[in-house]
Amino acid sequence: MSSIENFQQQISTALANRNFPDSPANLYDPIRYILSLGGKRIRPLLTLLAADLFGMKVLDTAIPAALSIEYFHNFSLIHDDIMDNAPLRRGKATVHEKWNPSVAILSGDALLVQAYMELAKCPPAHVAALLTVFNQVAKDVCDGQQLDMDYETRTDVTLTDYIEMIRLKTSVLLGGALQLGAILANASLEQQQLIYEFGVDIGIAFQLQDDILDVYGDPKTFGKQVGGDIISNKKTYLFLSLQNLAVAEDAVLLQELVKGDLSSHPQKVQQVMDLYGRYAIKERAEVEKQHYTKAAFASLEKINIPKEQKQALEAIANQLLIREI
Amino acid sequence: MSSIENFQQQISTALANRNFPDSPANLYDPIRYILSLGGKRIRPLLTLLAADLFGMKVLDTAIPAALSIEYFHNFSLIHDDIMDNAPLRRGKATVHEKWNPSVAILSGDALLVQAYMELAKCPPAHVAALLTVFNQVAKDVCDGQQLDMDYETRTDVTLTDYIEMIRLKTSVLLGGALQLGAILANASLEQQQLIYEFGVDIGIAFQLQDDILDVYGDPKTFGKQVGGDIISNKKTYLFLSLQNLAVAEDAVLLQELVKGDLSSHPQKVQQVMDLYGRYAIKERAEVEKQHYTKAAFASLEKINIPKEQKQALEAIANQLLIREI
Numbered sequence: 019m020s021s022i023e024n025f026q027q028q029i030s031t032a033l034a035n036r037n038f039p040d041s042p043a044n045l046y047d048p049i050r051y052i053l054s055l056g057g058k059r060i061r062p063l064l065t066l067l068a069a070d071l072f073g074m075k076v077l078d079t080a081i082p083a084a085l086s087i088e089y090f091h092n093f094s095l096i097h098d099d100i101m102d103n104a105p106l107r108r109g110k111a112t113v114h115e116k117w118n119p120s121v122a123i124l125s126g127d128a129l130l131v132q133a134y135m136e137l138a139k140c141p142p143a144h145v146a147a148l149l150t151v152f153n154q155v156a157k158d159v160c161d162g163q164q165l166d167m168d169y170e171t172r173t174d175v176t177l178t179d180y181i182e183m184i185r186l187k188t189s190v191l192l193g194g195a196l197q198l199g200a201i202l203a204n205a206s207l208e209q210q211q212l213i214y215e216f217g218v219d220i221g222i223a224f225q226l227q228d229d230i231l232d233v234y235g236d237p238k239t240f241g242k243q244v245g246g247d248i249i250s251n252k253k254t255y256l257f258l259s260l261q262n263l264a265v266a267e268d269a270v271l272l273q274e275l276v277k278g279d280l281s282s283h284p285q286k287v288q289q290v291m292d293l294y295g296r297y298a299i300k301e302r303a304e305v306e307k308q309h310y311t312k313a314a315f316a317s318l319e320k321i322n323i324p325k326e327q328k329q330a331l332e333a334i335a336n337q338l339l340i341r342e343i
Numbered sequence: 344m345s346s347i348e349n350f351q352q353q354i355s356t357a358l359a360n361r362n363f364p365d366s367p368a369n370l371y372d373p374i375r376y377i378l379s380l381g382g383k384r385i386r387p388l389l390t391l392l393a394a395d396l397f398g399m400k401v402l403d404t405a406i407p408a409a410l411s412i413e414y415f416h417n418f419s420l421i422h423d424d425i426m427d428n429a430p431l432r433r434g435k436a437t438v439h440e441k442w443n444p445s446v447a448i449l450s451g452d453a454l455l456v457q458a459y460m461e462l463a464k465c466p467p468a469h470v471a472a473l474l475t476v477f478n479q480v481a482k483d484v485c486d487g488q489q490l491d492m493d494y495e496t497r498t499d500v501t502l503t504d505y506i507e508m509i510r511l512k513t514s515v516l517l518g519g520a521l522q523l524g525a526i527l528a529n530a531s532l533e534q535q536q537l538i539y540e541f542g543v544d545i546g547i548a549f550q551l552q553d554d555i556l557d558v559y560g561d562p563k564t565f566g567k568q569v570g571g572d573i574i575s576n577k578k579t580y581l582f583l584s585l586q587n588l589a590v591a592e593d594a595v596l597l598q599e600l601v602k603g604d605l606s607s608h609p610q611k612v613q614q615v616m617d618l619y620g621r622y623a624i625k626e627r628a629e630v631e632k633q634h635y636t637k638a639a640f641a642s643l644e645k646i647n648i649p650k651e652q653k654q655a656l657e658a659i660a661n662q663l664l665i666r667e668i
Contacts, residue, residue: 039486042486042489042490042493044489044492044493045485045486045489097448097449097452100444100445100448101445101448101449119425119444120425120426120492123422123425123426123448124422124426124485124488124489124492126452127422127451127452127455127485128482128485128486128489130452130455131478131481131482131485132482134459134474134477134478134481135478135482137474138471138474138475138478142471142472145470145471145474146463146467146470146471149459149462149463149470149474150463152459153456153459153460153463156456156459157453157456157457157460160370160449160452160453160456161364161367161370161453163449164367164369164370164449164453165367167369167445167449168367168369
């Protein structure tokens, strides 16, 4: 069994063995439910891999920090789904749909508190440092979610704004997951910063890839509706790039496609894709993705540890950032 | 200036000097707003008084813990107001009314994170212990809010259930506020437990008093609509006591009054008050309030510190638990 599989097994076992209270059922059943929907558990895995990278031997000690990250992630899913009015999460009803918004608000709150309870189980000497990093990540994720909501109605969103939003909303959590592991393994602040930046840049590259796959992905493997971002006028990296570059009648057409509904533009997805082709938008997004991928691996390389011990983290990064699209 | 006024001044100054980020405005404006609505700041005062009681000299060091409690309290107000569909808080529009529910959910989350950021500013040697107590209080408050919502539709709520609900929803936060101060002042676990129990019992007595005042309070000073609990069929200590005791036609009348609307029972408040009178419900509630008041002062007395140093805490408790109704 590889170290990755071994760690994944430890995370599954730990999650299965955490017993939330039976009562109040309306508070803890939704928590059991969201955690049962699965997911790849990438974030807690990153915590264990970072602790391992920096030489921590007893990895059981890193499990609470790993779970704190997974709980935080699931708390943010419950609350984001209310705000986004999303009916489905991983193919199943969202918490506010299965119960109601009040239950979703409060069980999300309770799950965030559970995340902090896991942090409090960490070795006391490390708790202050872990808490500081965790708090900053949590604040950033809230900021990012607010920016994402603000962008829905703003018309002046730049590519820089967009990268900053995805950095906060989704990427810092990967960086933070890694940094918690590094703290537990007594890594220096400089090494902590490098592994954090590795995670953040992998996260940005992954989000850019997600924007690309939403348009150009294989419907059989992508998992979401291909073209969904175009249909919903989502301000992705691709859309904002096109908006920046489109001239004359292309800009007018894009405005029409955004304002109109699907009945007036049944070919909307194809028409936007044609515009993307005209301005080489896919290639631009791929260049940006490669920029962040390279930055990530440069940070990993700078970490003061023999290259062969970085293989598991490299493998995870390569798995997240599939090279073929 | 008394120590109480001195501490209140410190809290005001600290709150005024905490600068939340300007951006995203939709995230931090609601936080500035809820904190600007005032309130008596009793909870952070308790933290400072407990730190002082146990001999902490540099009380500035206790300010972050005090603010963490005040922030937590305001986070819970923002989210509870969404769940309760409340239009007003301290006479002003609630956050979800002034903005919208999404803003209220996310700014509440961000304020909870800010509470934990204050905890992380405390002396590192104490952070693990502070975090453990804070987390348990936060979990209890969530549990209590869920029980309160569950009770709205449950018909089998006992007086014991009710006391447990108010203990969790409102009282543990007073106990926790005091315990944080005790931890910072290096009080023993036993002394921490006593000051915690003092706070919890004061909190329960205060809530029972609130139930009594809602029916028998002076409209000029009570601050809420007298009779409001009766009109909205709230399952208070008084209502549940009556439900327990009412026999034959009184039980039937109570059922009718609960089921009917105000147009069919314009004298509902008076009719319920007549039933309360028949079963000496006010007196029963006062006995229960006195039971918790005595328990609170018994815990305070057991604390291993000269009585004259407990005067400020006694004064606050006496101020909360006004003797005249």
